[in-house]
Amino acid sequence: DSGVTQTPKHLITATGQRVTLRCSPRSGDLSVYWYQQSLDQGLQFLIQYYNGEERAKGNILERFSAQQFPDLHSELNLSSLELGDSALYFCASSPYRLAGRETQYFGPGTRLLVL
Amino acid sequence: GIQVEQSPPDLILQEGANSTLRCNFSDSVNNLQWFHQNPWGQLINLFYIPSGTKQNGRLSATTVATERYSLLYISSSQTTDSGVYFCAVRDRGSTLGRLYFGRGTQLTVWP
Numbered sequence: 001d002s003g004v005t006q007t008p009k010h011l012i013t014a015t016g017q018r019v020t021l022r023c024s025p026r027s028g029d030l031s032v033y034w035y036q037q038s039l040d041q042g043l044q045f046l047i048q049y050y051n052g053e054e055r056a057k058g059n060i061l062e063r064f065s066a067q068q069f070p071d072l073h074s075e076l077n078l079s080s081l082e083l084g085d086s087a088l089y090f091c092a093s094s095p096y097r098l099a100g101r102e103t104q105y106f107g108p109g110t111r112l113l114v115l
Numbered sequence: 116g117i118q119v120e121q122s123p124p125d126l127i128l129q130e131g132a133n134s135t136l137r138c139n140f141s142d143s144v145n146n147l148q149w150f151h152q153n154p155w156g157q158l159i160n161l162f163y164i165p166s167g168t169k170q171n172g173r174l175s176a177t178t179v180a181t182e183r184y185s186l187l188y189i190s191s192s193q194t195t196d197s198g199v200y201f202c203a204v205r206d207r208g209s210t211l212g213r214l215y216f217g218r219g220t221q222l223t224v225w226p
Contacts, residue, residue: 045214
């Protein structure tokens with residue numbers, strides 16, 4: 001158990017819908033990262049938050065947004081869903097005391113299926 | 116961004132065999148992690164190894180940062196070792212924490 005929790009574990013929805021994925025980081029970790037794993041793109045970085053502020057953006061679509069709340073949990077919002085958004089979405093966390101030179105711990109993932 | 120290449124893409128072994136997985140990266144890094152993704156999709160941390168050598172039971176890893184590669188050794192393979200092994204790195208020249216992942220090595224261990 002990495003200490004990072006993600007809900008829900010599985011999500012099935014239809015095209016055009018909106019969903020919210022939730023992540024709670026390990027106790028004491030200030031930084032949260034979201035990654036997407038799909039068959040064609042592999043594991044790709046989406047976005048990073050540090051202590052409530054957006055820190056870095058990767059290959060995140062404009063239809064996707066995220067935020068980190070004062071209690072440090074994070075939510076990833078996916079809207080106007082398309083079939084190609086079906087993927088495994090991971091959240092990871094780290095203390096970020098060493099500007100990223102530290103282990104990132106990954107949650108169990110949310111498996112999203114868009115029909 | 117940094118390019119990460121893993122080899123071989125697929126590896127099939129019989130239980131008890133040893134194996135070496137390789138990860139090459141295109142630029143200097145200050146974070147390198149090896150992960151095992153089990154058949155249920157969970158990403159399990161194996162090593163944080165930006166340089167040097169570490170061992171954990173039947174697994175060990177070596178990173179030669181100056182030559183931009185890392186090796187993961189699995190000895191006496193067991194069927195539970197099956198899954199995908201990923202290498203991920205962080206750009207040393209960046210202040211950001213994002214990891215770049217390779218495409219993985221799919222390991223299948225037969226009894």
